[in-house]
Amino acid sequence: MQKGDVLFCQNQTTSGLYRVVSGCVTLQRTGLGGDTLTLHRAVSGGLFAEASVFSETYHCDAICTEAGSVIKIAKADVKATMQSNPAFCEGFTRLLAVQVQQYRAHIELLAIPSAKERILAAVQAGYFDATVTELATRINLSHEACYRALRGLCDDGRMIRVGRGKYTLS
Known part of the structure; x- marks a missing residue:
């Protein structure tokens, strides 16, 4: 593909x-x-x-x-x-159960009202493994809001910009 x-x-x-x-x-x-x-x-x-x-x-x-x-x-x-x-059936069911737990955790993350706090939670959960734009779509923020929040987190000293579109926790 x-x-x-x-x-x-x-x-x-x-x-x-x-x-x-x-x-x-x-x-x-x-x-x-x-x-x-x-x-x-x-x-x-x-x-x-x-x-x-x-x-x-x-x-x-x-x-x-x-x-x-x-x-x-x-x-x-x-x-x-x-x-x-039956072993395959149990394994597939376990996979789906784990996904339900992950989706519930994701819903909790999306419920965080502050863009800065949502981004911090997403970074800690391992969501920031691609572009800022993709992170924004994963955590239901506009890419503009995501960039503003990242800049604010850097200004606050909570994150560090290490390259173009690359950030890390302080």
Whole structure:
């Protein structure tokens, strides 16, 4: 896949889930105002579109944000393996349970009203592993608000700018 390739779109009929072999894929949804929200970021070794196994349509867009490759696993194969292999079924269920916990923690992060405090929490949670713009979409801030908050955090001495678009905690 090349950067910008679309694997599937919201409301498209589901056909399976995916594993990232290399590169990066983000699951995104565009709001009514045109803003993009990143729902999930899958990197090498990660899965995405797990809910497609039990859904008729995809609930978001999957966009390649870093060139690489993915493996598609047909939902019929996943369901058949779940029925015939209890260990696989338990492992898949555990994976989904961990994701529920992660999404609940993400909701808590998004509930932080201060942009500065939300960014600090996101950095501590390991969210800042790409661009400032991508961080902004992951934590539901405009990229302008994200840059302003980062500048404010640097001015406050809580973060240090170490390069263009690169920051670290003080």
